[in-house]
Amino acid sequence: ALFGQCAARQKALIQHGIALVNAYADLGQWWHFTPYVGAGVGFNYTRVTGQVNYFNISDGSPYDATLTYPSGFPAGVVHEPRDVWAHQLDRAVTVHKFGLAWALMAGVAYDLTTHAKLDRGYRYLNLGKVTGVSSALGGPVSSPDTNSHEVRVGIRYVID
16 A cells, blocks of 8 residues: 555745836825825746655655556466556656736835835735645645735835
8 A cells, every 4th residue: 555655745945026016105194104005916927846755654765666466467468476667756846837916005104304204014915826736646736826915114215
């Protein structure tokens, strides 16, 4: 029994490259504070590299499956026992995908000088689904949407 003798180790690396066009709207100014909202849309390049390695449960060595015909298989067809197939179950996959990315932003800026503002904001970023490799059968699986919740701090420079 394959699953009584071996187990699987998995690892994956997901990398995103994002390009967005953003628009912001200041909502007025009160006591040197300027609240704002924003939205962005663009594209996301996702690269997923995944690897599954099977190992013997008893000693941790790599697992190679050797499948043979069962005893009593018709003797006229093959000579018993004969390897049907020696198979290395380990596999790796790399997936590249372009997709839609979008963001919603909100925050507040505080006047440090007439041109510089300390900006503190929140960004919700949606990068779409990620496709990779499954652990048991090797077929592709797809995740729910990949989201990012970010609290950001920066300096704004206002050009008049």
